[in-house]
Amino acid sequence: xxxxxxxxxxxxxxxxxxxxxxxxxxxxxxxxxxxxxxxxxxxxxxxxxxxxxxxxxxxxxxxxxxxxxxxxxxxxxxxxxxxxxxxxxxxxxxxxxxxxxxxxxxxxxxxxxxxxxxxxxxxxxxxxxxxxxxxxxxxxxxxxxxxxxxxxxxxxxxxxxxxxxxxxxxxxxxxxxxxxxxxxxxxxxxxxxxxxxxxxxxxxxxxxxxxxxxxxxxxxxxxxxxxxxxxxxxxxxxxxxxxxxxxxxxxxxxxxxxxxxxxxxxxxxxxxxxxxxxx
Amino acid sequence: xxxxxxxxxxxxxxxxxxxxxxxxxxxxxxxxxxxxxxxxxxxxxxxxxxxxxxxxxxxxxxxxxxxxxxxxxxxxxxxxxxxxxxxxxxxxxxxxxxxxxxxxxxxxxxxxxxxxxxxxxxxxxxxxxxxxxxxxxxxxxxxxxxxxxxxxxxxxxxxxxxxxxxxxxxxxxxxxxxxxxxxxxxxxxxxxxxxxxxxxxxxxxxxxxxxxxxxxxxxxxxxxxxxxxxxxxxxxxxxxxxxxxxxxxxxxxxxxxxxxxxxxxxxxxxxxxxxxxxxxxxxxxxxxxxxxxxxxxxxxxxxxxxxxxxxxxxxxxxxxxxxxxxxxxxxxxxxxx
Amino acid sequence: xxxxxxxxxxxxxxxxxxxxxxxxxxxxxxxxxxxxxxxxxxxxxxxxxxxxxxxxxxxxxxxxxxxxxxxxxxxxxxxxxxxxxxxxxxxxxxxxxxxxxxxxxxxxxxxxxxxxxxxxxxxxxxxxxxxxxxxxxxxxxxxxxxxxxxxxxxxxxxxxxxxxxxxxxxxxxxxxxxxxxxxxxxxxxxxxxxxxxxxxxxxxxxxxxxxxxxxxxxxxxxxxxxxxxxxxxxxxxxxxxxxxxxxxxxxxxxxxxxxxxxxxxxxxxxxxxxxxxxxxxxxx
Numbered sequence: 001x002x003x004x005x006x007x008x009x010x011x012x013x014x015x016x017x018x019x020x021x022x023x024x025x026x027x028x029x030x031x032x033x034x035x036x037x038x039x040x041x042x043x044x045x046x047x048x049x050x051x052x053x054x055x056x057x058x059x060x061x062x063x064x065x066x067x068x069x070x071x072x073x074x075x076x077x078x079x080x081x082x083x084x085x086x087x088x089x090x091x092x093x094x095x096x097x098x099x100x101x102x103x104x105x106x107x108x109x110x111x112x113x114x115x116x117x118x119x120x121x122x123x124x125x126x127x128x129x130x131x132x133x134x135x136x137x138x139x140x141x142x143x144x145x146x147x148x149x150x151x152x153x154x155x156x157x158x159x160x161x162x163x164x165x166x167x168x169x170x171x172x173x174x175x176x177x178x179x180x181x182x183x184x185x186x187x188x189x190x191x192x193x194x195x196x197x198x199x200x201x202x203x204x205x206x207x208x209x210x211x212x213x214x215x216x217x218x219x220x221x222x223x224x225x226x227x228x229x230x231x232x233x234x235x236x237x238x239x240x241x242x243x244x245x246x247x248x249x250x251x252x253x254x255x256x257x258x259x260x261x262x263x264x265x266x267x268x269x270x271x272x273x274x275x276x277x278x279x
Numbered sequence: 280x281x282x283x284x285x286x287x288x289x290x291x292x293x294x295x296x297x298x299x300x301x302x303x304x305x306x307x308x309x310x311x312x313x314x315x316x317x318x319x320x321x322x323x324x325x326x327x328x329x330x331x332x333x334x335x336x337x338x339x340x341x342x343x344x345x346x347x348x349x350x351x352x353x354x355x356x357x358x359x360x361x362x363x364x365x366x367x368x369x370x371x372x373x374x375x376x377x378x379x380x381x382x383x384x385x386x387x388x389x390x391x392x393x394x395x396x397x398x399x400x401x402x403x404x405x406x407x408x409x410x411x412x413x414x415x416x417x418x419x420x421x422x423x424x425x426x427x428x429x430x431x432x433x434x435x436x437x438x439x440x441x442x443x444x445x446x447x448x449x450x451x452x453x454x455x456x457x458x459x460x461x462x463x464x465x466x467x468x469x470x471x472x473x474x475x476x477x478x479x480x481x482x483x484x485x486x487x488x489x490x491x492x493x494x495x496x497x498x499x500x501x502x503x504x505x506x507x508x509x510x511x512x513x514x515x516x517x518x519x520x521x522x523x524x525x526x527x528x529x530x531x532x533x534x535x536x537x538x539x540x541x542x543x544x545x546x547x548x549x550x551x552x553x554x555x556x557x558x559x560x561x562x563x564x565x566x567x568x569x570x571x572x573x574x575x576x577x578x579x580x581x582x583x584x585x586x587x588x589x590x591x592x593x594x595x596x597x598x599x600x601x602x603x604x605x606x607x608x609x610x611x612x613x614x615x616x
Numbered sequence: 617x618x619x620x621x622x623x624x625x626x627x628x629x630x631x632x633x634x635x636x637x638x639x640x641x642x643x644x645x646x647x648x649x650x651x652x653x654x655x656x657x658x659x660x661x662x663x664x665x666x667x668x669x670x671x672x673x674x675x676x677x678x679x680x681x682x683x684x685x686x687x688x689x690x691x692x693x694x695x696x697x698x699x700x701x702x703x704x705x706x707x708x709x710x711x712x713x714x715x716x717x718x719x720x721x722x723x724x725x726x727x728x729x730x731x732x733x734x735x736x737x738x739x740x741x742x743x744x745x746x747x748x749x750x751x752x753x754x755x756x757x758x759x760x761x762x763x764x765x766x767x768x769x770x771x772x773x774x775x776x777x778x779x780x781x782x783x784x785x786x787x788x789x790x791x792x793x794x795x796x797x798x799x800x801x802x803x804x805x806x807x808x809x810x811x812x813x814x815x816x817x818x819x820x821x822x823x824x825x826x827x828x829x830x831x832x833x834x835x836x837x838x839x840x841x842x843x844x845x846x847x848x849x850x851x852x853x854x855x856x857x858x859x860x861x862x863x864x865x866x867x868x869x870x871x872x873x874x875x876x877x878x879x880x881x882x883x884x885x886x887x888x889x890x891x892x893x894x895x896x897x898x899x900x
Binding site: 170 | 658
């Protein structure tokens with residue numbers, strides 16, 4: 001039956017290209033047993049990498065969150081010229097290779113960059129230090145939250161807020177009491193994706209990091225270091241932490257889609273809000 | 280309603296600042312920016328030096344390490360990675376700190392003994408156990424059907440030593456000249472399936488991923504690989520001609536003066552020449568300069584009939600770099616076609 | 617005076633909701649500071665040495681080879697993703713089978729998994745001594761450290777883009793049209809080619825373009841499995857890094873400019889495509 005053939009093909013393809021790599025991570029991580037696994041993830045350098053990763057995400061995600069909400073408010077609730085140009089600009093970081101994303105901050109904040117002289121004189125370290133890593137991560141994860149919220153706010157329209165205004169609410173009250181509850185699942189969704197990418201970013205951070213062990217290595221970079229020290233089980237052990245984070249992200253994503261079906265790609269409508277009527 | 284957000288923001292800022300700001304005065308921190316294969320060596324050396332410094336001055340010292348391809352590390356330092364000391368693979372990379380970064384004086388190499396190279400190494404071949412492809416010398420590497428692993432000379436210091444050693448051997452063959460040497464090296468590099476950016480990456484490719492019949496490696500890397508991953512898996516083959524690799528060290532004047540760590544940094548490097556420093560180097564398969572330590576560890580190293588220096592065979596690093604590794608040099612040419 | 621006030625009021629657009637100025641202003645400032653100005657640094661630095669030097673760098677054989685590889689491998693991977701992605705999306709939308717929800721959830725794995733983790737995992741799988749590599753080696757198929765390995769990594773990275781773009785469109789398809797065509801005597805294949813495929817074209821193209829754009833700049837998952845041989849298996853992002861490590865900023869930024877211009881072009885194309893699709897739907 002062609003139906004079975006198609007299903008089998010699909011499952012085989014997914015199994016080979018998606019499932020096997022995931023399995024490989026966990027199998028290699030546990031190749032030397034749970035004891036070695038535990039040692040690998042609690043070792044001081046690994047732990048420093050975990051802390052740095054968490055710190056970077058804790059800064060990058062809220063920054064992009066505030067931006068995402070502001071941009072979605074401006075784009076979703078108002079009409080103005082250049083709106084679609086703005087949306088395209090917000091999507092720009094998606095089209096930029098992570099390596100280029102890292103490089104641009106070296107060009108600006110490196111010792112020979114635009115602000116190099118000024119930063120050196122003031123003894124402020126940006127690149128090859130934590131601020132540089134944060135900047136590169138913010139750049140790379142820039143559009144995530146905005147992209148979730150913009151179509152959502154556009155689809156939801158202004159009706160609720162206008163009613164609230166007519167009842168005498170101030171702008172802030174409008175936002176906190178009316179808009180936020182409406183978009184909370186979309187917000188969480190965007191935060192989840194933004195967070196996953198922040199913690200997992202490799203290319204951009206690799207260029208600006210300086211690879212100082214224990215200080216400027218995030219978890220993905222630490223995985224690379226362990227890999228380069230013949231410590232494959234440890235490398236996969238730390239990688240498995242990131243893989244677990246990915247699985248948690250996927251689970252969270254599905255829960256949120258269940259809560260607010262509008263988030264599901266299947267239910268997403270074209271940006272101008274039109275909808276094909278069934279015949 | 281706004282309070283929780285401000286508090287959160289302030290907390291995050293404090294956390295971030297706290298993580299970047301320096302530690303209290305009684306602890307001194309040094310940043311050692313090094314090349315790829317020295318990871319294990321400096322782990323042990325840093326502990327020994329910390330004890331030495333503590334017993335001498337009572338201060339605690341923390342040495343942070345960064346490792347990567349030598350050229351790449353030099354670039355990072357020029358771009359703003361505030362290394363207190365650099366311990367790189369070749370003098371040319373440290374020269375760049377003077378020439379391009381203005382971070383150290385041009386005569387840095389004369390400040391420490393032996394051209395600022397506390398130990399030496401050389402280039403050997405790491406092969407599979409039993410040497411099934413019968414690789415005994417450079418000529419065998421260019422045979423068809425032999426796969427050679429070496430990193431890229433554009434980013435890895437070790438790779439540049441590899442390249443020059445091969446070239447040096449070719450020049451010593453009967454009837455050789457620059458053209459035949461280039462032809463030989465071209466054949467050799469066309470037997471290379473993977474070019475990693477650093478020495479360690481190449482070793483990983485050879486030993487872990489099982490690619491290649493021979494790895495062109497730092498001697499110390501080869502010994503380390505055998506020790507870590509199984510003496511029953513690999514053999515070390517010493518070629519007939521090789522190059523004396525002198526990985527140099529230097530303080531980075533601009534940064535140690537800014538950080539106020541000059542005294543510690545200079546002592547850190549001087550200690551490499553001490554009996555204990557030399558002992559640790561020898562344990563990690565570097566050829567020590569100290570005669571006493573060297574004689575004790577002599578059996579560990581293989582005899583290489585002809586060992587050449589870059590100065591003797593190539594007229595120095597600047598010339599070698601310009602001829603071979605700069606844009607449009609021989610390396611670009613052998614890959615261009 | 618009163619008439620002046622009314623005139624002014626009529627000219628400025630009335631906005632019921634507050635905060636337009638604040639949010640738009642903040643958006644523009646944040647966007648400029650974090651995205652636009654940093655990106656401009658690439659163009660400034662690259663053309664700072666003159667158009668001639670830029671051209672010389674960009675047309676060097678090694679650079680052209682890297683660009684060809686990056687774009688070629690991305691093209692191949694995106695095409696494969698379109699083919700199999702269509703099958704996967706079809707199966708997920710039209711059929712039911714056990715564990716379907718789980719399968720649906722796992723499509724997003726490449727989205728969520730860090731690229732470096734994917735990189736080492738794929739390398740472990742396809743190296744000659746890996747689970748799949750050991751099986752393929754006797755067949756003479758080398759994957760790791762060849763362009764084929766790069767394509768495999770890019771397939772991994774781009775898959776969700778195709779599937780997630782196709783799913784809603786497939787979902788929206790009106791099956792009555794297909795059934796009508798079948799009643800009129802069309803075979804399964806004809807129904808697919810004449811009824812379904814035309815409706816899917818925009819989504820297929822969009823998914824393809826998204827997967828392609830993502831693949832071109834990919835670094836982390838490719839860098840471990842690529843051979844990095846100049847002229848053969850060296851991807852463009854790696855060449856940028858290599859040039860950076862040789863203090864060749866002009867070279868690095870020149871390649872970056874080419875990649876950015878091409879990627880932006882693709883992105884603009886995607887957006888135009890999506891607008892066109894929306895208009896088409898609007899017309900119906």
